Each structure stands twice: as C-alpha cells, then as structure tokens.
Amino acid sequence: xxxxxxxxxxxxxxxxxxxxxxxxxxxxxxxxxxxxxxxxxxxxxxxxxxxxxxxxxxxxxxxxxxxxxxxxxxxxxxxxxxxxxxxxxxxxxxxxxxxxxxxxxxxxxxxxxxxxxxxxxxxxxxxxxxxxxxxxxxxxxxxxxxxxxxxxxxxxxxxxxxxxxxxxxxxxxxxxxxxxxxxxxxxxxxxxxxxxxxxxxxxxxxxxxxxxxxxxxxxxxxxxxxxxxxxxxxxxxxxxxxxxxxxxxxxxxxxxxxxxxxxxxxxxxxxxxxxxxxxxxxxxxxxxxxxxxxxxxxxxxxxxxxxxxxxxxxxxxxxxxxxxxxxxxxxxxxxxxxxxxxxxxxxxxxxxxxxxxxxxxxxxxxxxxxxxxxxxxxxxxxxxxxxxxxxxxxxxxxxxxxxxxxxxxxxxxxxxxxxxxxxxxxxxxxxxxxxxxxxxxxxxxxxxxxxxxxxxxxxxxxxxxxxxxxxxxxxxxxxxxxxxxxxxxxxxxxxxxxxxxxx
Numbered sequence: 448x449x450x451x452x453x454x455x456x457x458x459x460x461x462x463x464x465x466x467x468x469x470x471x472x473x474x475x476x477x478x479x480x481x482x483x484x485x486x487x488x489x490x491x492x493x494x495x496x497x498x499x500x501x502x503x504x505x506x507x508x509x510x511x512x513x514x515x516x517x518x519x520x521x522x523x524x525x526x527x528x529x530x531x532x533x534x535x536x537x538x539x540x541x542x543x544x545x546x547x548x549x550x551x552x553x554x555x556x557x558x559x560x561x562x563x564x565x566x567x568x569x570x571x572x573x574x575x576x577x578x579x580x581x582x583x584x585x586x587x588x589x590x591x592x593x594x595x596x597x598x599x600x601x602x603x604x605x606x607x608x609x610x611x612x613x614x615x616x617x618x619x620x621x622x623x624x625x626x627x628x629x630x631x632x633x634x635x636x637x638x639x640x641x642x643x644x645x646x647x648x649x650x651x652x653x654x655x656x657x658x659x660x661x662x663x664x665x666x667x668x669x670x671x672x673x674x675x676x677x678x679x680x681x682x683x684x685x686x687x688x689x690x691x692x693x694x695x696x697x698x699x700x701x702x703x704x705x706x707x708x709x710x711x712x713x714x715x716x717x718x719x720x721x722x723x724x725x726x727x728x729x730x731x732x733x734x735x736x737x738x739x740x741x742x743x744x745x746x747x748x749x750x751x752x753x754x755x756x757x758x759x760x761x762x763x764x765x766x767x768x769x770x771x772x773x774x775x776x777x778x779x780x781x782x783x784x785x786x787x788x789x790x791x792x793x794x795x796x797x798x799x800x801x802x803x804x805x806x807x808x809x810x811x812x813x814x815x816x817x818x819x820x821x822x823x824x825x826x827x828x829x830x831x832x833x834x835x836x837x838x839x840x841x842x843x844x845x846x847x848x849x850x851x852x853x854x855x856x857x858x859x860x861x862x863x864x865x866x867x868x869x870x871x872x873x874x875x876x877x878x879x880x881x882x883x884x885x886x887x888x889x890x891x892x893x894x895x896x897x898x899x900x901x902x903x904x905x906x907x908x909x910x911x912x913x914x915x916x917x918x919x920x921x922x923x924x925x926x927x928x929x930x931x932x933x934x935x936x937x938x939x940x941x942x943x944x945x946x947x948x949x950x
Contacts, residue, residue, distance in 0.1 A: 453663070456613055460490055460932060462679030462795075465656060466664045471635065473613050473863075476604045477660075478583070478629060480618040481639025486518055486672045487617045488512070488637075488768060491579040492528070493676050494615055498577040499530035506532045508566055510585035524675055532567045536562055559589040559599065559668060566936055567606065576611055581620035583629070597628045604632055611793025634659050645913055647786035653679055669791025680791030683798070685836035694894050696842055700738045703913035707889055709897035711911040712870065717835045717845040722874030724850050727906055730765055731874070732810045732846045733758075734911045737767050738806040740777040741846075746808040747779045747800035749793070751816025754782045766910045779804060780940075790830050793817070796833065801841055809838060813848040814864060832867055869893040874904070877923045879930070886923050887913075 455470035
C-alpha cells in the first residue's frame with residue numbers, strides 16, 4: 448500500500464531511520480555510494496524488503512549482478528526475495544558476438560538508449576513504489592561523458608517524478624570527475640566508508656552527505672554488516688536526551704565509605720576509580736553494583752580486561768553473590784572483544800542497557816582497555832565526554848576504572864580523564880609493618896564536600912571493609928609512609944588503626 452503523503456519512508460535498516468529523522472522523503476531519487484564490500488547491495492535489499500512488508504510493489508534493476516547472485520546474498524542473511532521483482536540487464540553481454548558489433552554508432556550510444564528503454568518498460572508494467580538501480584557505475588560507463596551521465600540521471604529523476612516511486616541508485620565511491628555532478632541532481636546522498644585498522648576487523652562508517660527538506664543527524668555513524676543485514680549505530684548526541692532531574696545521593700551500604708564520599712555517589716554523576724593494578728578498583732565497583740541490585744535496580748558492567756567467569760570467581764572470593772544477580776537479570780555483564788569493537792557499537796550497547804533494560808548504574812572496566820582497543824580513533828575522548836553527558840542526563844551513576852602504571856611510589860597515567868569525571872577516587876598501595884596494604888581517598892567531587900582523609904581499605908571474604916582515617920601515618924600516597932604517634936596515646940608508635948567495617 449502506498450505511503451501516506453509526506454510521511455517518512457522507512458529504509459528497513461536498523462538505526463538509519465533514526466539518523467534520517469524517521470526515514471526518507473517518499474517519491475524522491477537517492478544515491479547510496481560506497482566501495483565494493485561496504486554493504487550497498489545488502490542495504491538496498493533491506494530497503495525493498497521493508498516495502499514488501501508494507502504490501503508495496505518493489506523492483507530491483509541489476510546491471511552488474513545476476514538474480515542468482517542476489518538470491519545467494521539474501522540467503523546468507525536468512526532472507527527470501529519473494530515479492531521482489533528482479534530485472535536483469537546486461538547491456539555488454541553480446542559484445543563478444545561479431546555480428547552484434549556496431550559500425551556506424553559508438554556502442555554506448557546504442558546500448559544506453561536500449562538499456563534505458565528496457566528499464567522504463569519494466570517500470571511501466573509493474574508501477575513499483577520502490578526501485579533500486581544496481582549500479583550507476585554501469586550507466587556511467589555507457590554514458591561516456593560527464594554531460595551525458597548528468598542528463599541521464601536528470602531524465603530518470605524527471606521520469607519518476609509524480610509516478611509514486613522512491614528510487615535508490617547504487618554507485619561506487621564518489622569519483623572526483625563524476626561524483627559531484629550526480630550529487631547535485633539527486634535528493635539525498637548516503638555515503639558508506641570502510642576503514643582498515645592495523646589490527647582487528649574492518650570498521651565501517653556511514654555519513655549523510657546531503658538530504659533535502661529533511662533534518663538529519665550529521666557526522667560519522669558506525670555500522671556493521673551482520674547476519675540479518677546492516678545495522679547502523681547512530682552517533683550519540685547528549686543534547687537530545689536532556690531531562691530534568693536532581694543529584695539524589697546513592698549510599699554505598701558502608702557508613703565509612705559514605706563519609707569519605709560526602710554522603711555517597713549522586714545520580715547523574717560519573718566517578719573515576721584510579722589506582723595501580725590490584726588495588727581493588729574493580730572490587731569497589733562490584734560492591735556498588737551489588738548494592739544497586741539489593742535496592743532492586745538494574746546495573747550493567749562492560750568488561751574490557753576480564754571475562755564474565757573471571758569476574759564471577761573474583762566476586763565469590765570477596766563474598767559477593769554476583770552470579771545470582773546476573774541470573775535474575777538485575778545485573779548485565781558484557782565482555783568486550785577489543786579487536787572487533789567500534790566506538791558506535793560500544794555506545795549502542797550502553798544505550799540499550801540504559802534505555803531498554805533500565806540500568807541505573809553503569810561500570811566501564813577499564814578505560815585503558817577501551818581506549819587502547821581503538822588507538823586509531825582520534826576523537827575517542829570527545830566521544831567519551833558525550834557518553835558521560837548522556838548518562839548524566841538520564842540520572843545514571845557511572846563508574847569508570849583507570850589503571851595507573853606502577854605499584855609503589857610514583858605513579859603515571861597513560862591517559863588523563865580525571866577532568867571528565869565528577870568524582871575521583873584514588874586507591875594506593877602502602878607498606879606498613881612488613882605488610883602491603885591498600886588505602887583510598889577522594890581527590891575531587893564536583894557535587895559537594897567530601898572527606899579529605901585517607902582511609903585503609905581491605906578486601907576480605909566477607910566483602911569490602913573501610914577503616915578509620917590513617918592519621919598516624921605521613922606520606923601514605925608515596926607508598927612508603929612513616930608512622931607518627933597519635934595525639935594522647937602516650938607517644939606509642941604502634942598505633943596503626945585496623946580496618947573495620949563501619950555500618
């Protein structure tokens with residue numbers, strides 16, 4: 448059935464309609480261009496299959512691939528092309544026959560006219576509402592000159608005007624000598640780009656170069672070709688998700704930790720847990736996840752440095768029944784393969800956890816793995832800033848984990864993201880009485896005052912334990928402190944406060 452007047456026409460590609468503000472304007476001519484293997488044919492099939500679902504008559508005109516090849520592509524995605532009319536045209540197929548050689552006219556003059564006539568005859572017979580031409584590269588070769596190509600595309604545009612057909616032209620990536628001439632004729636241009644990083648799989652991006660009369664989301668959008676078709680991950684724009692809210696405090700379940708944090712963590716804020724490897728950053732984040740699950744809230748953990756099994760084993764060792772909450776659906780854990788990840792796909796996973804599954808707490812463990820997995824992404828920190836702004840708008844508590852280089856003494860950072868976080872919690876090793884202990888302190892909190900002391904933290908089989916402030920030590924943050932007598936204790940030197948749970 449025909450689309451309603453002025454109503455956007457769905458492309459059938461998940462995520463693309465969101466970029467196009469609902470879809471394509473009906474009864475217009477569009478260009479889909481990209482290098483071979485970028486997914487043009489797959490997206491064209493999705494466009495036509497969306498029309499079949501609506502009961503529309505659709506036509507696939509192919510000048511480069513056979514019907515058998517198209518059906519093989521569809522079968523690889525689990526599709527049936529029943530309902531799609533496929534019209535094969537191979538204008539150059541008879542050139543090996545000496546009897547069919549042209550003597551008075553250039554071959555392109557005869558073949559282009561004949562090809563166009565056969566196409567229009569099929570259109571007149573079917574009267575389709577959606578048409579795909581695959582590909583414009585063949586028409587370009589038949590045209591021979593830029594002027595003739597432009598006139599041919601313009602003639603197609605004028606022919607389909609008022610006939611109720613939405614037309615999608617497939618083409619190879621824009622040619623410097625030809626591309627812009629076609630761009631000025633068509634109503635919209637969707638460009639597909641393919642990146643080949645030094646390590647990992649290929650990464651693909653989509654960009655809307657032009658779209659007349661319809662708002663669209665500009666910039667690059669990652670996409671993947673999966674079994675089942677192309678899936679686009681719209682670029683995140685935090686300003687589109689603004690909501691009114693308040694920074695309600697969320698307690699940790701441990702009084703001493705809440706005192707250190709100035710009442711706990713606030714909703715709509717991000718907290719950076721920073722420290723050397725093994726200082727308890729992931730365990731501290733897991734503690735907050737457990738508390739959220741106890742409150743009946745959903746939480747999501749995205750792991751770059753360990754898998755779900757390792758996380759569950761470590762959590763059992765400190766008394767956390769994380770597996771039970773995962774089984775109940777309260778906690779979602781996703782281990783990420785850095786070599787196969789695109790920034791857009793990662794952010795889409797977070798969006799689905801928050802918007803579809805209602806996650807109120809998100810953990811990214813760790814930023815080192817996240818950023819190192821995308822060394823060729825020049826603006827990944829800008830994207831991370833946009834992600835944190837988006838989560839803040841939705842009142843989500845975000846925990847970011849960042850590992851420092853070194854163990855004892857001077858620490859260095861491979862990346863500085865402390866300016867992005869609202870709260871920064873530092874965890875350090877320190878040596879005392881022949882033991883390696885752990886200490887934690889809050890260095891920054893934008894949303895209010897916090898305790899400026901340094902407290903000892905212990906990981907036990909019963910969970911996380913936070914001690915009293917380490918007032919009898921100096922130089923704890925150096926890793927090798929020296930002990931001083933506490934006031935009023937008679938000058939004793941062995942006044943190390945034992946960590947204890949304060950509730």
